[in-house]
Amino acid sequence: MTDPHDPNSIPMLTDVIVPGRPPLGRPGETHAQAQVETPHEPLPASQPTAQPGAYTPPAASLSGTAPLDAREIEFIAERLRGRFANYLRQDARAVIEARCRDAIEEHTNWLVRQVSREVMSALEQEVAGWVRDAVSEELARHTSRR
Structure with a gap:
């Protein structure tokens, strides 16, 4: 089993994720890292809201940082794929x-x-x-x- 406090562990289906609430940080993880790895931020009031539980990508930025470009998205996706493959093995x-x-x-x-x-x-x-x-x-x- 993986340790939920391990910064390299993979989130499990039993982990509770609440939309609009920042994720709980793992030991050794900075707030900026947590925001980059989990881009969940509530929509501003001017934008229409989606159905409950539906994922809506962030509009412009992640807490004042520049939006992710394709290379960064690919890097994050590859990292998650690698972690998941390692978990499966x-x-x-x-x-x-x-x-x-x-x-x-x-x-x-x-x-x-x-x-x-x-x-x-x-x-x-x-x-x-x-x-x-x-x-x-x-x-x-x-x-x-x-």
Whole structure:
């Protein structure tokens, strides 16, 4: 698992991100770095608002800085892609394998319970027949002696 306080960690689906609120900084990260990496800023009141939850790119700037050019956007996208690929090669693999093991174990346990239930049912019926036959034979043998 990754440490959420690690500046190189990848945000998880469980991280809470609130639109319009600056993200919580990670240790060692400056406010400017956090703003460049997560360009979420509320729209000025003069612009129409989008539907709740919809991403709207920043209009002109990020807190007084120049807008990102294509090279910077490409750099950020490549960095995120690299971090995600690294996560998939390492931590995600362990998580996926653990979940697969759990699912296989759960399914195996379910199968064992089902087979056990079927075997017990068949044995109950068979044993009941054996007991009935043994009692009948014993009664027949007991009545023939009289």
